Amino acid sequence: MTVSGILDPLTTAQSWKEAGREVAIATVIDTWGSAPRPAGSHLVIDGEGNFEGSVSGGCVEGAVITEALDVIASGAPKMLEFGVADETAWRVGLSCGGRIRVYVERLG
Amino acid sequence: MQLKALVKLNAARRDRKAAVVVTDLSDDKVQVILEGDAVPGPLGEEAVKAFRSGKAGTVDVEGQPLFLNVHLPPPRIVVIGAVHISQALAQLAPVAGYDLTIIDPRTAFATEERFEGVELIADWPEDVLKDRPLDAYTALAAVTHDPKIDDFPLSEALRAGCFYVGALGSRKTHAKRIERLKELGRTDNEIGRIAAPIGLDIGAASPAEIALATLAQIVQAFRRRDLVTAG
Numbered sequence: 001m002t003v004s005g006i007l008d009p010l011t012t013a014q015s016w017k018e019a020g021r022e023v024a025i026a027t028v029i030d031t032w033g034s035a036p037r038p039a040g041s042h043l044v045i046d047g048e049g050n051f052e053g054s055v056s057g058g059c060v061e062g063a064v065i066t067e068a069l070d071v072i073a074s075g076a077p078k079m080l081e082f083g084v085a086d087e088t089a090w091r092v093g094l095s096c097g098g099r100i101r102v103y104v105e106r107l108g
Numbered sequence: 109m110q111l112k113a114l115v116k117l118n119a120a121r122r123d124r125k126a127a128v129v130v131t132d133l134s135d136d137k138v139q140v141i142l143e144g145d146a147v148p149g150p151l152g153e154e155a156v157k158a159f160r161s162g163k164a165g166t167v168d169v170e171g172q173p174l175f176l177n178v179h180l181p182p183p184r185i186v187v188i189g190a191v192h193i194s195q196a197l198a199q200l201a202p203v204a205g206y207d208l209t210i211i212d213p214r215t216a217f218a219t220e221e222r223f224e225g226v227e228l229i230a231d232w233p234e235d236v237l238k239d240r241p242l243d244a245y246t247a248l249a250a251v252t253h254d255p256k257i258d259d260f261p262l263s264e265a266l267r268a269g270c271f272y273v274g275a276l277g278s279r280k281t282h283a284k285r286i287e288r289l290k291e292l293g294r295t296d297n298e299i300g301r302i303a304a305p306i307g308l309d310i311g312a313a314s315p316a317e318i319a320l321a322t323l324a325q326i327v328q329a330f331r332r333r334d335l336v337t338a339g
Binding site: 010011013014017018025027030038039077079105107 | 109110111114115117118121131133136163164165166175177178
């Protein structure tokens with residue numbers, strides 16, 4: 001992982017917050033089966049829905065961003081789960097057939 | 109997570125220092141542990157495991173569900189000497205996931221043609237290392253046979269705590285090298301860390317085989333390195 005590049009989500013999160021923007025950090029906590037991004041991967045989101053990084057191959061990012069806006073508004077962290085067996089999979093699932101758990105927290 | 113914790117984490121990552129971020133999933137509390145920090149008890153043991161494996165995951169510590177995220181600097185190899193062994197090592201290192209840089213002030217050796225696509229710096233190690241300091245996630249292999257070129261970076265690598273320090277040369281050559289490194293202020297303990305003759309003992313004979321033995325020794329040193337934080 002490179003730290004210097006502009007595509008580093010944690011560096012982006014810091015600079016957004018320092019610029020006065022609201023920020024949420026989403027982190028892959030667990031994966032089961034084939035999952036596109038390993039545990040520890042980050043997606044960072046600002047209060048207007050801008051984002052950097054990834055928690056999947058693009059399959060569930062839209063849903064995570066929506067939830068992140070809630071987390072920014074409420075300040076309470078959320079645990080999200082995505083997978084083929086999940087009811088939400090009909091709307092936003094992982095095409096690879098895996099399952100992931102994503103933790104979303106507000107940067108205070 | 110508080111901005112203060114993120115700033116601390118990002119600073120460590122920029123400085124190529126390993127860090128573990130501990131998130132308590134029951135109450136949203138975040139703690140940033142840096143390599144070398146003393147952390148007592150079961151959390152310390154889990155942090156040691158995380159630093160070693162480099163893998164993120166959830167653990168249960170005294171009934172609390174914790175998520176440990178590991179941020180390790182990418183390991184890299186610095187080779188002193190643009191010789192035949194280095195040509196083979198430059199091909200092998202990327203396969204094992206290591207970045208590689210070659211430094212050699214001798215412009216006859218350090219040519220683009222011999223090292224196509226490899227990061228090659230035709231300058232004295234003294235000058236190069238000023239801007240690009242060695243660190244604990246760097247392996248240094250000195251393979252020029254020339255004390256004028258090898259000695260300074262070897263001494264610097266020991267001082268900076270490189271996870272691997274190897275030097276090419278026979279036992280006789282190494283005995284003389286030890287005396288010179290002592291004059292540069294290195295202790296017996298530090299000097300004892302040098303892998304010399306270089307490479308795992310697999311009976312390597314050709315330059316490519318020596319490169320392979322050296323890379324295997326570097327991997328061994330990285331996977332078994334000591335990063336104890338248990339208090």
